[in-house]
Amino acid sequence: MLQSEQIIAARALLEWSQADFAEHSGIGLATIKRIEAKAGTIEVSDTTLAAIYRAFEFKNVEFINDPGVGVIRHPADADFGIVTDPRAPGGVRRAYARRDVR
Numbered sequence: 001m002l003q004s005e006q007i008i009a010a011r012a013l014l015e016w017s018q019a020d021f022a023e024h025s026g027i028g029l030a031t032i033k034r035i036e037a038k039a040g041t042i043e044v045s046d047t048t049l050a051a052i053y054r055a056f057e058f059k060n061v062e063f064i065n066d067p068g069v070g071v072i073r074h075p076a077d078a079d080f081g082i083v084t085d086p087r088a089p090g091g092v093r094r095a096y097a098r099r100d101v102r
């Protein structure tokens with residue numbers, strides 16, 4: 001589950017304002033403000049959630065949910081890929097070294 005605090009932290013890693021995030025994600029600024037105003041698990045449509053992931057994944061930002069909750073930014077030249085783990089609840093997206101993805 002994605003937390004609003006993770007989105008705020010991811011924006012901070014990229015030094016993005018809410019307006020920058022809106023531009024990169026295609027999500028409306030008012031929606032971003034609403035998402036970030038409420039602490040905890042975000043409640044958005046699947047389309048909005050996909051846009052959030054896409055915007056940050058493009059910049060090599062990974063949302064971490066186990067252990068703990070957070071974000072990490074991988075180096076731009078990192079040899080990794082973001083994939084969906086179908087075994088995880090909700091198909092959680094994870095970063096794996098490309099050599100480990102089959």
